[in-house]
Amino acid sequence: MNTMNWVQKTVLTLITGLITVMALFPLLWVIIAGFKEKAEVLATPFRFFPKKWMVQNYTDILGDPAFLKSMAVTFGGAVLFAVLSLIVNSLAAYVFARLEFRLKAFLWVYVIITMFIPGMAILLTSFIVVNKMGMLDTLAVLVLPGVASAGHMFFVRQFYLNIPLALEEAALIDGAGRIRIFTHIFIPMSFPVFVIVGIGSYLAYWNSFVWPTMTVTNPDLFQIMQYLYTFRSERSTEMGMLMAGSALSCLPTIILFLFFQKHIISGIKISGLK
């Protein structure tokens, strides 16, 4: 029995190691390929490591002002997006979790129904709407349309429903208003759920591609995925630079994820999935 366990353990560890490597390999490859010489990037035969480690692709892409600019603009937009989305959705989550008001049933359905409308069904008409509002080529067109999210609101509400009523009853008796209870009792307790919703919003913004390509033509507002896509079609010979740029574009996201990984991974347990 003991030897069986030992064999089993070794095999399992090997399989695990293999899958972990497979999960990380594509990303590692693109990072390492960025260090290759221009001619070597797609040279036959395939080699994982560069013959000679060069930083030229990385310095070239970082030397392109448009690249750094789109990284910065996208980062700023993503942070703004995440903050606004936390405010708007958690306010609504609090109201639906705790307050009683006349139109509650109607507004609940009105908000939740938007969860089931796929983006593609309203892509073109959304474009027409923002066009009529004169929002094209502004930061607002990138940020505002996605801020309100029924899915995120629902997720935060589930979390709020589990906060014991006793906590706020004392405050209510002391005469604290609903808004004060939200800012002083609910927000301080919201950290675990805010991390998940905030990072989720940040990611959705950072990785978005179709909406920016439709609504932004001003290079000053180019989003990073839009930049990479354009780079790929316009400068298809610069593969090393494209690799380096793709690798760098993942960096802020990965750092953010590693920083909050414990909360994100344990948060999967509370994701409303029973």
Next chain:
Amino acid sequence: MLKKNFRQDNAVAYLLLAPIVILLTIFVIIPFVYALRVSFYNWSFYQESTFVGFQNFYMVLTDDLFLESIWVGLKFAFMVVPTMLIISFLFANIIKNMGSGFASFVKTSIYIPTIISGIVASVIFVFIFDYAGGLANYIVGLFGYEPKAWLAEVASALPSIAAPAVWLGFGLTTLIMLAGLHDIPKSYYEAAELEGAGTFVKMGYITIPLMRNVVLYLLVTGFTAQISQFELSLVMTGGGPLSSTTTPNLYILNHFRNDVMVGNSIAASLLLFVVLGSISAIIFRVLNSEKAIDG
């Protein structure tokens, strides 16, 4: 006293709900109602639109390219979802029995692909499937096969796009399965062991039946997500060769650029909405009801 509270809550509630309701109205509800309207019109950017009844829907449903795109979407989902679920299920079972230090490293590693964008994944996998210097041809070369133009051949293009989809998705499904596995009480396994049950018996009689709801959830959400996939085909193949990788959403997106077809493609997207939206609505209802936690 009660009545006074009730009134106060009304005002505060509407005030705090105003942002979400206004934003959703402008950016989701109005575009949706507008899309419903357009689907019954012969709509154009440049001229007056005319009412055409169900003609757009009729044209979409008789358009071979649309039907083919549905077929492509189904094939794609059938490639990605089962593969992803099987890998995730095995892997979640392995992680569950690991020491906690190693397990947390593995969990972090497999989650990382989940946060990578579709565009970057496409760029990476286009290089992996490159004819001359790509990894895929290097590997088949090791086994003595001729190199292949993976993304340019009808037979291999769709599976080649399914690979990055699995890569992007399996980390999250593994962790959701793992959470499900941890919810199964240890005592069930201990009792089974006392009765002399082996690994496979425990798997077949405890793990699989109790994971039914989680698997069902992942199956349906995975299916609706994968059939809606279009970024990968857009960047990797542009829908080709011979529209063998044109998924329904890519079909719709391509037709937006063609002014004459706007009414059609909106009709197509609404048809898709009816199907996918109802599937997710059902899932939402089931998960939200207590029925989801039997067993």
